[in-house]
Amino acid sequence: MRSPRTIYGPEHEQFRAAFRSFLQREALPHRERWLADGIIDRDFWKKAAADGFVAFTAPERFGGLGIDDFRFNAVIDEEVAYLGAATDAFQLTNDIVGPYFWDLASPEQQERWLPGIVDGSTVPAIAMTEPGTGSDLRGIRSTATRTDGGWLVNGSKTFITSGIQADLIIVAAKVVDPEINGIGLFVVDATTPGFRRGRKLDKVGRQAQDTAELFFDDVLVPDADVLGEAGRGLPLLMGNLAQERLAMAVSAIADAEQALQDTLEYVSTRTAFGAPVGTFQANRFSMADMVTEVRIGRVYVDDCIERQSRKALPDAEAAGAKYWATELQWRVLDRCLQLHGGYGYMNEYDIARRWRDARVQRIYGGTSEIMQEIVGRSIGL
Ligand SMILES: Cc1cc2nc3c(=O)[nH]c(=O)nc-3n(C[C@H](O)[C@H](O)[C@H](O)COP(=O)(O)OP(=O)(O)OC[C@H]3O[C@@H](n4cnc5c(N)ncnc54)[C@H](O)[C@@H]3O)c2cc1C
CATH class of the missing domain: 2.40.110.10 (Butyryl-CoA Dehydrogenase, subunit A, domain 2)
Known part of the structure; x- marks a missing residue:
């Protein structure tokens, strides 16, 4: 259920292909064990860093790639969501914590801290x-x-x-x-x-x-x-919120797209009363509504990604994007689970994991209610 995209160039798509194949090779075979252990392998993190997927915005003199273009961050967030790679560590490091180190740390602090963050030996x-x-x-x-x-x-x-x-x-x-x-x-x-x-x-x-x-x-x-x-910590914390919140919106739309794709396959093959369950009008309309809303969300979030890549996304718009995209994600995930019937409630089905994982998106990084407050205040109320 992916819409055509216009914000990425060939360099972003190459990066996506490389990261996707990295996750398929290094993350997916270990996912079940990580879920059982409640933690990812340190070794995996170091490999991700060695391949340039961690803290790539850091300047080259500290081992980074000096890439200050949020579209690369978004590619990583999307692929983690599409593949269900089960870790928040990329988003936390690249989108949320990293900017404190490359934007706020003094040259002397960067010298001490950045090389370890970039090579994956220091988890922030x-x-x-x-x-x-x-x-x-x-x-x-x-x-x-x-x-x-x-x-x-x-x-x-x-x-x-x-x-x-x-x-x-x-x-x-x-x-x-x-x-x-x-x-x-x-x-x-x-x-x-x-x-x-x-x-x-x-x-x-x-x-x-x-x-x-x-x-x-x-x-x-x-x-x-x-x-x-x-x-002066409060204004410094506020300074990075647009990127942090947009990153969550990016994950939300990608997750909803993948859930819809998986659900389409399910409702096209699962039959009841002699027909695929997706062909009953109630379900066909429900899928049509969700596909349409997620397409609208895709255009909206892509516009935000493009503006953030120019550092031109206002905080309140990022808050609105996080609010709307994560609420949409939740509605879509819940409905997609419903369309799987009892199988949707079984942990062995990917939709069950996506549904559980999606819930916190409306809470962390600022709750939906706080996002509404921020948007409301930005329009003078
Ligand atoms: C899995 C997970 C990972 C997290 N990771 C981190 C992390 O790495 N670092 C970190 O610092 N924090 C982290 N958090 C914390 C997260 O950001 C907070 O849980 C979140 O900001 C909400 O704060 P709270 O839990 O104290 O809820 P509260 O602030 O107690 O809110 C309770 C309820 O009241 C509502 N509410 C509060 N104020 C208002 C208002 N003014 N108007 C209307 N409603 C309001 C809230 O929306 C919510 O529904 C994480 C949380 C989770 C669940």
Whole structure:
């Protein structure tokens, strides 16, 4: 159910073919084991990095490809969704965490951190959400208190993607300093005393992706490991939200396209009352509605991808794209599962996994309600 695309050139399609064949070779044979273990292999990540699929936006002097064109990021997000490759690590590293390192880190910090992120030996994560607050970032209670030559970070975080594997974690914490008011971004090396991982969380879907609680007990972060200006963390966090949210919209449309393709095949062959179930008018209309809506979504999200590749996508539009595309994804996935009847509820069917995995898209990266708030405010309400 894929529409013709106009935003990609031959270089993007070559990249897509190479990444697709990489996933087919290196991810799909291990997927079931990763789902059972709740984590992907480190070795897989290093191979992905060696082949240029991780942190490729990083400058060439740090081992990256210096590709600052969101269309390449989108290709990766789409292929992970089409193939059901079961990991959020590409999106987290390339679209969400990576930009903090290449846009905000000082040259000295880049020198220390980027080579490891680019070669896959350093797994990065970002920790904003806490047990008591997620949507309301100003309400975080973790603190960073001034001490000689740095900051002592205290508090706890939860729902952190790659939290079990992470080596380098960007931690949002309230600055405790008589002269600075606000939130700071403190980069914590996971070997630092006082840092502790909690449970690997048991999720409804996305089981191959580790998600964890993290604890910080007087963790010393030297001044040299603060990203940007301490106290200016909130605007810095806001700065990357358009890309993060658009990436989720990109995954949403690709996932819906693939689910529709799989469902079309199913309803064309499954028979009841002497006819393929897809040929009953109710189901034919339902498929027609979904195919049409996903085609509309494709055009809308492609326009956003193209604008983001020129860094011209406003935050509120990215929020709207995330909101609308992930809500559409959910409606489509739920209906596609229904069209599979009882088989749709069996874990051995891909549609069941897609349905479970899709649910969180309306929650993480900012909930649908928060996205509606952002769009509403952007039109002056
Ligand atoms: C699998 C997974 C991975 C995640 N990965 C990360 C990660 O890597 N790093 C990280 O920092 N966080 C991560 N998160 C956290 C995620 O971003 C938050 O769960 C999300 O932002 C919502 O916050 P909350 O869970 O505290 O919900 P709450 O903020 O408590 O919201 C509860 C409900 O209230 C609604 N609500 C809140 N405020 C308003 C409002 N003003 N108007 C209307 N409704 C409102 C929400 O929409 C929601 O329905 C992850 C979450 C999950 C589930």
